[in-house]
Amino acid sequence: MxxxxxxxxxxxxxxxxxxxxxxxxxxxxxxGDYEFIDLTHPFDNQTVYWPNAQVFRFTKQIGDYDATGSWYAANDFTAGEHGGTHIDAPYHFAKTGLHVGELPLTKLIAALIIIDISSIVNDDPKFVLYKTHLDHLLYYEDKPSLLIFKFGWSKYFNDTKKYLGQNDNDNTLNFPGLSEEVVEWIISANKKVVGIGVDVASVDPGSSTNFPVHKILSTKGLYGIENVNLSRQIPETGCTALALPMKIALGTGAPLRLVAICSKQEPK
Ligand SMILES: [Zn+2]
Known part of the structure; x- marks a missing residue:
């Protein structure tokens, strides 16, 4: 050769x-350089659902040994689309928007930015986030991003009445949320934002009756994520989100397993 x-x-x-x-x-x-942080509330009989929605329920539970001594267990469950940690597809508030089953993975796997406003909210169930609250807080990534706002509400998740701020006298809900103004501003300032999440039951404040933030997200083709579990600390930048809902083909929303993959080093 x-x-x-x-x-x-x-x-x-x-x-x-x-x-x-x-x-x-x-x-x-x-x-060894990464950790996985579960941002999902468990689905069980304490899971928060929107009032009048079908709560999560096992409709059949088998769990027993048969005559030969082998174990077999299986359940059925029923649940509304919009409860617990879940995604809102654009179709939820826009007739021509994508259903859950049509959401592309390239938007569901995205850079994650946590915006911690809990100290401003200060446990006030009437709090609404406006642009002035955020002028010095917003951080953007130049890549498809999921922004999650931390209102500090996850600690109430196991007390539905408190979490939703339900008032028995007038049937109102009272928990913090985003203003139309702030969401319009975020979306116009950064075209790479693909979804917006919150650690409360709705992206709109609990008192809203016309859901303008839902309508903006849906018409702009963004997804929403509600009831994010922010009980544990998570870096505000540098994480990647896996937002993988149950693939309900024609769903307006769906239960979601939301996971953050975060570098153990401080982001530069
Ligand atoms: Zn929803």
Whole structure:
């Protein structure tokens, strides 16, 4: 074999070898530099649903040993689309918007930005977030991003009445939310925002009756995420969100498993 052929074969071997050694995504994610943070409330008989919606319920529960001594367990469940940690598809408030089953994965896997406004909210169930509250707080990424607002409400999730601020006298709900103004501003300032999430039961304040924030998100093709579980600390930037709803083909919304993958190092 000519010397040039030997060099060529060695070069090919080197290229093949370097591809074979390239870390898989799994190796990358589990190399010790990343942590996985579950931002999902469990679905059980304490899960918060919108008033009048079908709450999460096991309709059949089997869990027993048969005559041969082997265990078998299976359940059925029923639930509304809009309860617990869940996604709102654009179709929820826009007839031509995407259904849950049509949401592209390239929008459901996105850079995650947490905007912690809990100290401004200060446990006030009447609080509404306006642009002036945010002028010095907003951080954007130049990539498809999910913005999640932390109102500090996850601590009430196991007390539905408190969480929703239900007033038995006048049937009103009272929990904090976003103003139309602030959402219009965010969407026009950064076209790469693909979704907006909150740690309360609605992106609109509990007192809203015409749901303008829902309407803006839906007509602009963004998804919403409600009842995010922000009980534990999470870095405000540098995380990636996996927002993977149950693929209900024609759903207006769906239960969601929301996970953040965060670098253990401080973001630069
Ligand atoms: Zn919803």
């Amino acid at each position: 000519a010397a040039s052929n030997v060099v060529f074969v060695l070069l090919i071997c080197f290229i093949i070898n370097s591809f074979a050694k390239r870390d898989s995504l799994y190796d990358f994610l589990f190399n």
